[in-house]
Amino acid sequence: MRRKMVAGNWKMHGNLLENKKLIDAVVTGLNGLHEVGFLVCVPYPYLPSVQNALQNTNIAWGAQNLSQYEKGAYTGEISASMLNDFMCRYVIVGHSERRTLFGEDNHVVAEKYQAAQGAGIIPILCVGETLNQREAGTTEQVIEEQLAAVIKLAGVESLVKAIVAYEPVWAIGTGRTASPEQAQEVHAFIREGIAKTNANVANGLTILYGGSVKASNASELFDMPDIDGGLIGGASLVANDFIAICRALHQ
Numbered sequence: 001m002r003r004k005m006v007a008g009n010w011k012m013h014g015n016l017l018e019n020k021k022l023i024d025a026v027v028t029g030l031n032g033l034h035e036v037g038f039l040v041c042v043p044y045p046y047l048p049s050v051q052n053a054l055q056n057t058n059i060a061w062g063a064q065n066l067s068q069y070e071k072g073a074y075t076g077e078i079s080a081s082m083l084n085d086f087m088c089r090y091v092i093v094g095h096s097e098r099r100t101l102f103g104e105d106n107h108v109v110a111e112k113y114q115a116a117q118g119a120g121i122i123p124i125l126c127v128g129e130t131l132n133q134r135e136a137g138t139t140e141q142v143i144e145e146q147l148a149a150v151i152k153l154a155g156v157e158s159l160v161k162a163i164v165a166y167e168p169v170w171a172i173g174t175g176r177t178a179s180p181e182q183a184q185e186v187h188a189f190i191r192e193g194i195a196k197t198n199a200n201v202a203n204g205l206t207i208l209y210g211g212s213v214k215a216s217n218a219s220e221l222f223d224m225p226d227i228d229g230g231l232i233g234g235a236s237l238v239a240n241d242f243i244a245i246c247r248a249l250h251q
């Protein structure tokens with residue numbers, strides 16, 4: 001179901017003490033807001049403590065990656081069923097940092113997406129173009145291929161139980177946000193592309209924008225008709241900033 005949502009992506013940041021301060025402040029700041037889905041995606045070792053702190057609140061928790069394999073001799077990997085042990089409802093797949101720094105291609109990302117869904121976990125599928133690709137005019141083609149890999153493996157109906165995040169790589173952690181119009185254009189492209197195969201799935205799909213979302217630019221992005229919320233990196237580590245972004249979507 002299409003719903004408004006703000007998800008934090010802590011990336012490889014935090015420690016037990018800092019996390020506790022951050023979580024306590026965010027829980028207090030978002031107390032009582034229920035129309036919007038809130039989520040934090042945290043490093044694996046902190047799942048137990050975050051689960052403990054967030055159960056019985058209006059904030060969900062999830063992971064930032066998972067293995068495409070169910071179990072076996074995959075040293076250092078984390079399976080979907082392990083995430084289930086900590087009641088993760090969501091997991092990010094195909095973040096551009098995973099794609100570029102850890103060599104995850106469209107097929108591996110699709111396998112991870114399917115592994116998450118196989119365990120009943122909602123994948124947040126990240127798609128987005130690099131600056132070179134944008135300048136070469138291939139943004140739509142890149143995104144189409146990223147989505148097509150998932151649709152080929154899992155089917156278009158699988159998107160009913162998924163979230164898509166459009167994250168232009170050139171906007172991630174750079175302070176350079178896509179303009180609301182630039183983001184809207186790609187969000188509409190994604191929704192219209194899926195609608196060609198299945199209009200119901202397209203209408204129901206939650207599409208988040210990510211890439212240097214801040215308290216100061218969140219409202220104008222969230223006002224766009226096809227932007228259903230945000231995936232927030234840096235600003236999700238600062239309680240007041242994350243709360244302000246969540247509130248910008250709530251209004």
Ligand code: PGA
Nearest residue numbers: 172173211212232233234
């Ligand atoms: P940023 O990261 O908000 O720090 O740009 C977004 C993301 O990578 O998900």
